[in-house]
Amino acid sequence: MVAQIINGNEVAKSIRAELKEEIAGMKMSGVTPGLVVIIVGEDPASQVYVRKKGEACVELGIDSETIRLPAETTEQELLDLIEKYNNDKKFDGILVQLPLPKHINEQNVLLRIDPSKDVDGFHPVNVGKMVVGAEDCYLPCTPHGIQELLVRSGNDPKGKHVVVIGRSNIVGKPITNILLQKAPGADATVTICHSRTQNMSGFTKQADILIAAIGVPNFVKADMVREGVVVIDVGVNRINDPTAKNGTRLVGDVDFESVKEKAKAITPVPGGVGPMTITMLMKNTVKAAKIHHNLKK
Ligand code: L34
16 A cells, blocks of 8 residues: 655645634734743754744744743743743743753643643643533644644544554643544544553554654554554654764654555654644634634634
């Protein structure tokens, strides 16, 4: 089988075109969405992601600010800064890029963000709303992007067996909750596997849709999937490659070359889930601005 390559850049582009138009319309009513992104420390991958978020804002006409703080920033300093933006009406969304330095408690930080500005969907109020399927919540960007990729590539999860590998709060747990909702674009049967799962292949081979989010380069091999599976690769791992220009290259959690021979459809890395994460952040920021300004959906 020759797999359909699910092009995240293309899907992201069409959603961004929709958003651009919507934002232009909002500006006519005097509303410009605003996003502040806060990054603490120098993690190189985080720097890249945060830069891309700023660029996407510029492209779409969202007001944005990126605050870069040194790794030594104290938890209290960060909490105070969040409080400042909670009270600043210019900004509809506040995002604190993860991971944070070890001395800062992540849960304390996420709890401090005003849930109505939590465009990452990581505040427990939004997590709870997601679980019960409430309309007025912000869905976390990566899993929401995965759902859009599936639907827009013609691979609706309805009635399918989705197997997720990974149980993180950013991807594994939320994608499970989103896809099992009784709702359009969901209605799946979902199984989660993780690092302590016994006989993982026994589960992954049953998947109609396999979502890999473990952070281990090339973890999923061809012998772990069945013919005709749809594969979503959430991994973004930088590995050494002496043949590459700068000595490294990006690979996913899936051994793309072998798995694509068996799959019906598969996302590449880069150019799969990554661009969707950023695009859904833009979508959440627009949603926040509408809520804050009482604009129609
Ligand atoms: N608070 N922290 C918070 N929110 C998030 O939504 C994130 N995430 C994850 C890490 N920490 C976070 C991101 O922004 C992962 N993530 C993310 C964002 C963008 C990309 C990948 C991960 C992305 O654009 N990936 C490109 C390649 C980028 C490169 O060249 O390195 C791609 O095509 O996959």
